[in-house]
Amino acid sequence: MNQKMFLSHQMAPSLLASMPLVKMYVFAIWFTQLPQSSPNSNVVWVGNRDQPVNGKRSSLSLLRSGNLILSDAGQRNVWSSDTSSSWPTRLTLNDNGNLVLYEIRSQESNVIWQSFDFPTDTLLPGQQLMNDTQLVASRSDTNLSSGFYKLFFDDNNVLRLLYHRFDVSSVYWPAPWMLSFEAGRSANNSSRVAVLDSLGSFISTDNYRFTTSDYEVSTQRKLKIDPDGNLRVYSLQQNDQWFVSWQAIADSCHVHGICGVNSMCKYDHSINKRKCSCLPGYRVKNHSDWSYGCEPKFEFLCGQNFLKLPSVEFYGNDHVYKLNISFKNCKDLCIQDCECKVFQHTFGEDIGLFRCYIKRTLVSGINSPIFRGTTYLRLPKSSTPSFLEEEESSLDSGDVCFVKLERASEHDNSFVKFLLWFSIAVGVLEVLCICLIWCSLIRPTKDSDANQQVYNFLSPFRFRKFTYPELKQATKGFREEIGRGAGGIVYKGVLSDQRVAAIKKLTGNNVGGKQEEGEFMAEVSIIGRLNHMNLIEMWGYCAEGKHRLLVYEYMENGSLADNLKSNTLDWTKRYNIALGTARVLAYLHEECLEWILHCDIKPQNILLDSNYQPKVADFGLSKLRNRNDQNSQSFSMIRGTRGYMAPEWVFNLPITSKVDVYSYGIVVLEMMTGRSSMTMEVHSDDGEETQNVRLVTWVREKKKKTTSEEGSSSLCWVEQIIDPAIGSEYEAEKRKMETLASVALKCVMEDKEARPTMSQVVEMLQSHEDNAS
Known part of the structure; x- marks a missing residue:
């Protein structure tokens, strides 16, 4: 195997599609001597996938203490093997793709760290997936940061695929409605190990096994969870191209969340492609990435009109579930709840009763003739045909997006072209102005501060990082105390956007020095991804020097x-x-x-x-x-x-x-x-x-x-x-x-x-x- 360690560039994870691209780099292991048209497809391991470096004055160092460290500009440590040794150490990339840090003693070499113990989205032959590891898909083919899909062993020792994003989390493989034994899995095992061998045979301790279509052929292989949530084995052909020799899910529409929120997925078996489309009355958010889903074209004002969508189902996220209820009563339940977006009324042949589902969140939508039920979509009172038009896109296994464009007259095309060139000119002018202002304000000697600002802007969390002076001003010097506990003191504040907030200033054991900032940030990122209607919403945080603060929504009626x-x-x-x-x-x-x-x-x-x-x-x-x-x-x-x-x-x-x-x-x-x-x-x-x-x-x-x-x-x-x-x-x-x-x-x-x-x-x-x- 010819593999190599390298710094690969990727798009920064938090950049919006409309912004200029910023090249960031990651420390990775990849296959060499393969076509480089899509170099990220050859990557098998990444160390700092969620904390990329800027590529300038970045360094990988093996210290005398036995610790392997990746540093960015200003010697900011972004990744480390967290190892130590009093003996000499050696770093080796083995032919099987395992990066190993050895401790060299007098007569033997001991492994003190290896990349096989910390997989990212790929398992190589002989590499084990265990109870304390998981595969996490990349955000996209060009963005190696952590995405929304995971392969892991659950609490019952069963290997599963999970969709996990912000406010939703659901298992989609094996099928969530099946019991473990119905899916051919066994929970009666005390160990959790899964491995792919070099001949294309996969075996897991939950009794799940498969062999690839090219089983026993001698070639390079890799098991990868792709950005689209499907688990695949890739084999290397004689023309040095990867081909799929096995995949977990035939119909990729059954991957939860694949088309984002407020959308439907339809699979065309004749061309082996899926098609994402927005619900009527909704428009796509990001034409290059359907995981962002769709947004309404209208203001949601508790309307009472419903559009019938036959053979459309939204799996999970039931706000209300009722049995043995009439269609009218089911519809009334949705009307009475202004946050209800759809209701589904179906006859359960297995129990002989009608089922009613009320849903506020629309994810994992599937349009399939196999589904015999009907979903009723809530819309405003006046819904014109143009308003109800759907936006569609066809996607293959690589998530290539083709956007449907409306046909226009020659006159319209000329006008559109004029607007397009005018917008480009304005955009270029804005970029030049921003660059001039940036250069005039930021001195070259402040590279480390500039880099820190970039990292603050590219924060992977969905909430904001506040500065301590901002929160001090919002609370008028922490004047109005509204709560106190062992963890800290809570103050009422008004943010710059006029939102009233509860700002908690952590005290005692909750406040640490710089050495604890990484742990604080890791835990804040987890809490920020939680979302439940009965959980206080977190708007942001502050980690500045010795200060640790959390910003929450303010509750009018107190405790x-x-x-x-x-x-x-x-x-x-x-x-x-x-x-x-x-x-x-x-x-x-x-x-x-x-x-x-x-x-x-x-x-x-x-x-x-x-x-x-x-x-x-x-x-x-x-x-x-x-x-x-x-x-x-x-x-x-x-x-x-x-x-x-x-x-x-x-x-x-x-x-x-x-x-x-x-x-x-x-x-x-x-x-x-x-x-x-x-x-x-x-x-x-x-x-x-x-x-x-x-x-x-x-x-x-x-x-x-x-x-x-x-x-x-x-x-x-x-x-x-x-x-x-x-x-x-x-x-x-x-x-x-x-x-x-x-x-x-x-x-x-x-x-x-x-x-x-x-x-x-x-x-x-x-x-x-x-x-x-």
């Missing part, structure tokens, strides 16, 4: 704690808050690729928006954990607030997501009873004695005493604990109240194994709603 004290919440609001909080905790625990524990669920950290919908806040930067390490005892200190902490913290037991379940149960009991979770004084029946008891103990005693006295009257004990501020308004929903109280008691069991998961809590609460409807 749940404030509202419980002021008795402003009726029964319906309290129930919806409990359900919304359960949903977002289930999202953090089980739906995110990263395993996130809150560790401090309490009324002060549940904020309420203008509609009294809950928004969980303050889930912290230090509680992110690898999913494979859920039973880790790596928490160095007790976290949480007295009265809401699970027994595991006190008895030094392994910390799992069940600590949040316990805290959630306490919060629900507080909402129902109006009492504090801390010790409270209770009078005896004769009024002569008083005793201090915990809230959980008091509720359990009420249930035990009342049910023993009343016999079969299971609702009476709930009435004994209900907050008097609610009054008698709950009479029509006693069963719903009993369900919530019973769920809360299950959540506060001392034995964590007896507690339900948050997804089970959501199912119990939602099943009651479905039965009621």
Whole structure:
């Protein structure tokens, strides 16, 4: 094998298509002596894919300490092997494509780091994919930064493909509606290893196997997850061209998110190409990259017109799912929700009932004759034929885009040409002016500052990096304090765009020096990608010197704690808050690729928006954990607030997501009873004695005493604990109240194994709603 280490240029990951291209470079390993028409197709490993260097005064150094470092201008370290050795070291690129750092001892050489342990988007023959590694697709064929598709072993030891982008995350291979054994996979294995051999045979410990179409032919091969989300094996032909000798998904439209939001994918089997098209009334955002999807041509004003789209399905992201419901009632559910974009009403032949789906987010749209259902698209009242015209594009496996252009008359063409040349002239003039201003303001001696500004601008996150003076000005010198906790102080501020924000200034253990900035930025990037309707939205951050600040949306109605004290919440609001909080905790625990524990669920950290919908806040930067390490005892200190902490913290037991379940149960009991979770004084029946008891103990005693006295009257004990501020308004929903109280008691069991998961809590609460409807 002839392979080489090199610095390859790519487009900076955050540049918009309308901006001048900036060349950035990455440290990579590639195949040599192959056609260079598309050099990135030969790349098999990248070290700094998400932190490219500018190519000037960049250096790769093997230090005497045994650490391999890639530095950018100004000696800014952007990538490192994080190794050390007191012995001499040697860096070698082996014939199998593995870059190995050896420690040279007297009689032997020990491997202290190798690129095979840190794959990017490619596996070479003999390279293993294991429980602590994953393949992540590149953003595009010309952009090697991390994209939206991943190959990994899940918690059940099954090899899967995942679509993960900002507000959505879904598995699409094997088919998500199939159980593991139905897909020929086995979860009854304790190891997670997958490998492709040199002859074209792939084997995985979950019992998944395949052989390439050229099996046993001696040639170079690579297993790669492509930017389009498909997993393919490429073999090298005698003409030195790559060809696909195996692929996981025949119909690429079944790759989730392939055409972006508000779009449909249709696969033409005759030419083996997929076609992306915007929904009627929508237009494409970026003609060169369909992953950006489409945007509406109209203002979404809660219209009541619906366009019928036969054989169109949007998989997943169901905001509401109802069984045994009429078409009219399904449509009314969408009309009543101004954020509803489509509804789908289909007959489930497997259960013999009608299904209703209400969707606010439209991703993974497929137009296929195999799908027998119908989707109804919400549009404004007046929808003209030209307004409903779709924008289409055909894409092959390489994501080449052909944009459909409207045919125009000669007169129109002349006018369009004039506008085109005029726009180009204005654009060139603007670029020249910007360059002149840039050169006049930036001195040559400030190269490092200029490079830093470029990196700030090219931040891969979807939110903004603020400067400390900006946030100081926004808060008027951190004057108006609106919250305080162990992690920091929260101030109210007004940003430069007039948005009201909550700005949290981290203190104590949350603030570190420069050596901790990389860890802070990595964790901020993960939190910034989270998106849930019941999760506080993060707008930006500040990491400047010793200052660490987080910028969030501001909640008009304050915290749940404030509202419980002021008795402003009726029964319906309290129930919806409990359900919304359960949903977002289930999202953090089980739906995110990263395993996130809150560790401090309490009324002060549940904020309420203008509609009294809950928004969980303050889930912290230090509680992110690898999913494979859920039973880790790596928490160095007790976290949480007295009265809401699970027994595991006190008895030094392994910390799992069940600590949040316990805290959630306490919060629900507080909402129902109006009492504090801390010790409270209770009078005896004769009024002569008083005793201090915990809230959980008091509720359990009420249930035990009342049910023993009343016999079969299971609702009476709930009435004994209900907050008097609610009054008698709950009479029509006693069963719903009993369900919530019973769920809360299950959540506060001392034995964590007896507690339900948050997804089970959501199912119990939602099943009651479905039965009621």
